[in-house]
Amino acid sequence: MPLETQPWDAAEVLNTPADIAAYLDTYLEDGTQEEILQALNTIARSKGMSALARETGISREALYKAFSDNGNPTLDTLLRVLKAFGVRLAVAA
Numbered sequence: 001m002p003l004e005t006q007p008w009d010a011a012e013v014l015n016t017p018a019d020i021a022a023y024l025d026t027y028l029e030d031g032t033q034e035e036i037l038q039a040l041n042t043i044a045r046s047k048g049m050s051a052l053a054r055e056t057g058i059s060r061e062a063l064y065k066a067f068s069d070n071g072n073p074t075l076d077t078l079l080r081v082l083k084a085f086g087v088r089l090a091v092a093a
Contacts, residue, residue, distance in 0.1 A: 014046035017086030024087065034069055040078075041067040043085055056080040 014020050020043050027039040044052050044067060053060040058077060066073035073081075082089055 009042075009045075011042050011046035014043055020046075020085045021087045037067050037069065037071050037073075040073075040081065044081065047085065052081065052084055055084040 010023065014023055024036075024039055024043065027036045031039065044063060049060045049063055052058075053063055056063075056077075058066075058080060062077070063081070065071055066077050079089065
């Protein structure tokens with residue numbers, strides 16, 4: 001009997017700021033730019049792009065573009081989105 005599998009989407013389990021911080025921190029530790037953008041896109045989907053757009057004042061289209069594979073979000077966009085996620089940017093040594 002073959003094993004039945006179903007697609008898994010991390011966006012479905014990123015429910016708290018702690019979940020989001022741990023998920024994003026993993027990618028920030030050693031991920032490529034593309035991987036980090038994909039992680040941000042996944043987190044944005046977990047919150048809902050429309051809700052994120054309302055909360056940040058950034059259009060949905062601009063969010064999709066910023067976090068696409070070849071996106072390049074501004075620092076302002078990144079900071080607004082992180083605040084909406086309930087996390088902050090920090091530097092550690």
